[in-house]
Amino acid sequence: LAKTTQPISMDSYEGQEVNITCSHNNIATNDYITWYQQFPSQGPRFIIQGYKTKVTNEVASLFIPADRKSSTLSLPRVSLSDTAVYYCLVGGISSGSARQLTFGSGTQLTVLP
Amino acid sequence: SQTIHQWPATLVQPVGSPLSLECTVEGTSNPNLYWYRQAAGRGLQLLFYSVGIGQISSEVPQNLSASRPQDRQFILSSKKLLLSDSGFYLCAWSFYRGSQETQYFGPGTRLLVL
Numbered sequence: 001l002a003k004t005t006q007p008i009s010m011d012s013y014e015g016q017e018v019n020i021t022c023s024h025n026n027i028a029t030n031d032y033i034t035w036y037q038q039f040p041s042q043g044p045r046f047i048i049q050g051y052k053t054k055v056t057n058e059v060a061s062l063f064i065p066a067d068r069k070s071s072t073l074s075l076p077r078v079s080l081s082d083t084a085v086y087y088c089l090v091g092g093i094s095s096g097s098a099r100q101l102t103f104g105s106g107t108q109l110t111v112l113p
Numbered sequence: 114s115q116t117i118h119q120w121p122a123t124l125v126q127p128v129g130s131p132l133s134l135e136c137t138v139e140g141t142s143n144p145n146l147y148w149y150r151q152a153a154g155r156g157l158q159l160l161f162y163s164v165g166i167g168q169i170s171s172e173v174p175q176n177l178s179a180s181r182p183q184d185r186q187f188i189l190s191s192k193k194l195l196l197s198d199s200g201f202y203l204c205a206w207s208f209y210r211g212s213q214e215t216q217y218f219g220p221g222t223r224l225l226v227l
Binding site: 030041043044045046049087089091103104106 | 155156157158159201203205212213214215216217218219220221223
């Protein structure tokens with residue numbers, strides 16, 4: 001399984017760009033990288049998913065270097081409502097019966113006014 | 114569009130009592146379904162997943178079991194709850210595009226065992 005490591009917490013100010021990095025040194029060839037946002041007492045919300053290089057959607061960008069051993073979630077111009085825990089998930093379809101899915105420990109992002 | 118429901122939203126149960134949590138998905142067919150548990154302040158732990166009716170795989174040995182009696186219904190059960198079963202239980206469904214899988218989570222059930 002691809003073990004993931006994220007910073008436990010990060011602080012930022014409103015309007016700044018925030019970058020959260022996830023390390024996954026033994027990522028497998030078929031693994032995708034997915035990021036989720038979770039507010040207290042709610043289910044994780046899908047943010048973005050990618051395999052390599054750069055992916056961008058209306059809320060975030062995901063940067064994945066060529067070796068794919070890490071990934072960086074970039075949130076442009078954060079607001080107070082972006083205060084949440086952000087999880088990195090690495091996984092993919094395996095040929096066996098066990099599913100290869102690993103969640104990181106999560107990064108608590110606190111946006112300050 | 115697809116939606117995923119979980120109930121109940123919260124549950125307080127005595128030790129030794131049975132448990133049944135339900136998850137249903139609308140707007141898709143033959144989804145992969147997952148049960149996760151999240152302890153307070155911790156990450157998500159995969160408990161069970163299912164790729165079809167009656168097909169259940171367990172990721173960790175535990176006091177819980179899962180069943181999938183219908184295509185879009187996933188049930189988490191226990192015959193006798195333990196204090197350590199307390200936590201936030203999340204159901205998720207996923208779809209594939211080629212080898213790419215994306216999971217979407219339900220609102221969760223908070224279980225407190227006393």
